[in-house]
Structure formats: structure tokens, C-alpha cells
Amino acid sequence: DSGVTQTPKHLITATGQRVTLRCSPRSGDLSVYWYQQSLDQGLQFLIHYYNGEERAKGNILERFSAQQFPDLHSELNLSSLELGDSALYFCASSSGQVHTEAFFGQGTRLTVV
């Protein structure tokens, strides 16, 4: 158990819908990262939050957004869903210090039908 909790584990939804994925980082970690894992693209970095502030954006679509709340949990919002958004979405957390590694949650498997 990495200490990073993601809910839900599985999500099946229709095209055009909106979903919210939730991540609770390890206790004390200030940084939260979101990644998308698909067969063709591999692990793609989406967005990074540190202590409530957005720090970096990767290959995140405009239909996707995220936020980190004062209690440090984070939510990834995916809207106007398309079939191609079906993937495994991972959240990772780290302390935010220079020499640290990221710990990953179990992921949310999103299936868009």
C-alpha cells in the first residue's frame, strides 16, 4: 500500500458525460501529480499541484481540469468525454522536496462507452 488513495477504482460512463476522479495523497505530501496511462501513449503527465497551487501542466486537454483542496486532496474533472479518453488515470504524491520519489495510487480505470 503506497498510502495514496484513489476513488473510484472503476468508472464506466457514456460519451459526452462528465466525471470526477478523486485522489488523497500520502499523509504529509504536498505535491499531487495526475497521469494518464493508455496502451498507445504510455504514461502521460497531465498536471501537477503543490500545496493547492498549479505548478505544471503536461498533455492535459482543455476538457480536463483539476484542483487541489486545502486538505491537499485533489480532483481531476473530465468533461465531454470521448471514447479515446478511456484509460487508467493515476495520481501520485510526493513531499515536494528535491530528493524524493513519487508514490502512486491504484489508479482509476475509466471506460467511456
Added chain:
Amino acid sequence: AQSVSQHNHHVILSEAASLELGCNYSYGGTVNLFWYVQYPGQHLQLLLKYFSGDPLVKGIKGFEAEFIKSKFSFNLRKPSVQWSDTAEYFCAVNLRDSGNTPLVFGKGTRLSVIA
């Protein structure tokens, strides 16, 4: 652009064979290097990491990796693989000087160990 390359997409080995998975990175600064493993249906787990110091790094489950700065490489090795090592292996890099920068991953190498 920053990138991480893993040369092997799928490696099939017999039990007790030796393993070496290649990883090369393209980065303009000082880096931290990682190998993560993803067992079927599970999340990514850290195998080993390199921040500084001895370029030969030992990780969990008998894995090790060597950082060769001149070659921009961080290859993963294991002298004798077991069936339980069947998994996908990811090399990842981030910039050390910028603090907690996001990890950039290679596309992964699937390892299948057969009896």
C-alpha cells in the same frame, strides 16, 4: 524536448536468465532517475532511484541499475529473474535542480518470465 527512451518493448526470458533493460534520457540539466515496476493489475511501485553519489544503485527484489552520465543511460539489471518478475518496467526522470518536477516516463518494457 525532454524524453525517456526504453529500447525494448517486450522481453521474454526463461527463469534464472539475466536481465538488462535499457533506458536513455534526453535532458538538459541534472536529473533524478527512477525505475518503477507495474505488476499486472496493480499500481506503479518504486524499484530503485538515483539522486547522486555511487552510480550503481541497488533496489528491491535483487534489482540494480547503473547511471552512466556520458551515455545518458540508466539501465536496469537483475542477475537471475524469477517468474514473479513478470511485469511492466518503467524508467522515469525528473529534473533535480527544479525541485519536485513531474516525472517523465519511458513507454515501458513488458517482461515475461517463463518457466
